[in-house]
Amino acid sequence: MLKNLSPHLQAVLQALFVTFLWSTSWVLIKIGLQDIPALPFAGLRYTLAFLSLLPFALRRDRLSSLRRLPPGVWFRLVLLGLLFYAVTQGAQFLSLFYLPAVTVNLLLGFTPIIVAALGLALLGEPPTLVQWGGTGLYVVGVLVYFQLDLAPAGQTVGLIVAAVAVLANALSSVLGRHVNRAQELEPTTVTLLSMGIGAIVLLVVGALIQGLPRLSPTNWAIIVWLAVVNSALAFTLWNHTLRTLSAMESSLINNTMLIQIPILAVVFLGERLTWREVGGLALAAAGILIVQLSRRNHVER
Numbered sequence: 374m375l376k377n378l379s380p381h382l383q384a385v386l387q388a389l390f391v392t393f394l395w396s397t398s399w400v401l402i403k404i405g406l407q408d409i410p411a412l413p414f415a416g417l418r419y420t421l422a423f424l425s426l427l428p429f430a431l432r433r434d435r436l437s438s439l440r441r442l443p444p445g446v447w448f449r450l451v452l453l454g455l456l457f458y459a460v461t462q463g464a465q466f467l468s469l470f471y472l473p474a475v476t477v478n479l480l481l482g483f484t485p486i487i488v489a490a491l492g493l494a495l496l497g498e499p500p501t502l503v504q505w506g507g508t509g510l511y512v513v514g515v516l517v518y519f520q521l522d523l524a525p526a527g528q529t530v531g532l533i534v535a536a537v538a539v540l541a542n543a544l545s546s547v548l549g550r551h552v553n554r555a556q557e558l559e560p561t562t563v564t565l566l567s568m569g570i571g572a573i574v575l576l577v578v579g580a581l582i583q584g585l586p587r588l589s590p591t592n593w594a595i596i597v598w599l600a601v602v603n604s605a606l607a608f609t610l611w612n613h614t615l616r617t618l619s620a621m622e623s624s625l626i627n628n629t630m631l632i633q634i635p636i637l638a639v640v641f642l643g644e645r646l647t648w649r650e651v652g653g654l655a656l657a658a659a660g661i662l663i664v665q666l667s668r669r670n671h672v673e674r
Contacts (some may be wrong), residue, residue: 458571
C-alpha cells in the first residue's frame with residue numbers, strides 16, 4: 374500500500390510510526406525507573422539493541438565495505454554514536470528520573486528551533502517562511518499545553534541534565550541527516566555502528582557511576598522490548614527516513630511525541646487532559662502539518 378505513495382509521504386508515515394514506538398517507550402521507562410538506575414537502564418537497552426542487530430552486519434560484503442570506509446566517515450559515526458546514544462539517551466533517562474515527564478517533554482519540544490538554525494548553517498537546508506511559521510505555531514502549542522510550568526522547586530540538576538539532552542538531540546539530528554544524506558552506508562549499518570559505540574560507552578559509564586542492578590523478569594521484559602522493537606527496529610527505520618526528510622522535518626516529526634505521550638499517559642497511566650492542554654496539542658499538531666504540507670507542495674512544483 375505504501376508503494377503507491379510518494380517517497381516523501383512514505384518517509385513521513387514511517388517516521389510517524391517510529392515516533393509512536395518511541396512514545397510508548399516513555400511509559401515503559403517511567404515504570405522501569407522505579408527499580409532500575411537510569412544510566413545502566415539506558416545502557417542495557419541500547420547494548421541489547423546493538424547485539425540484536427549485530428547478526429545482520431556479519432555478511433562478508435558489509436564487512437568488506439566497512440574496511441574501505443575513510444577515516445572521516447568513521448569519525449562521524451563515532452561522534453553520532455556518542456551524541457545520539459551515550460549523551461542524548463543517557464541524559465533523557467536521567468532527566469526522567471529527576472523531573473516529571475511533562476517537563477522533560479516540554480524542554481525536548483524546543484529541539485526544532487535549534488535544529489532549524491543548525492540545519493541552515495551546516496547543511497544548507499534553509500526552512501521556508503511557511504515552515505518557520507509552522508515551527509512557530511508548534512512552539513506556541515507546546516507553551517500553551519504546558520503553561521510554562523518548567524521548573525518545580527529543587528529540580529535544578531534535572532533541568533541541567535534535560536538541557537544537555539536537548540542540545541545533544543539537536544546536534545545528533547543534524548549530524549544524522551548529514552551521515553544518511555551522503556548514502557555512503559545502509560541505514561542498518563549506520564544504526565548498528567553508531568548504536569554500538571554509544572551503547573557500550575553508556576553502559577560502562579552507567580555501571581561505574583550507578584552500578585549494575587539485579588533485574589526481575591518484568592524488568593528484563595521491559596528492557597528486551599525497548600531494545601529489540603523500540604530501538605533496533607525503530608532506529609533502523611528512522612535512519613532510512615533520514616535519506617528523504619530534511620533535518621528540520623525529521624525533528625518536527627520526532628516531536629509529535631509531545632502529542633502522543635500525553636495521550637498514552639491518559640490511556641495507560643490514568644492522567645487527565647484539560648481543555649487548555651487539548652488546545653495546545655491541537656496547535657502543535659497544526660504546526661507540524663503546515664511544515665509537512667509546505668515541504669510537499671514545494672517538491673511538487
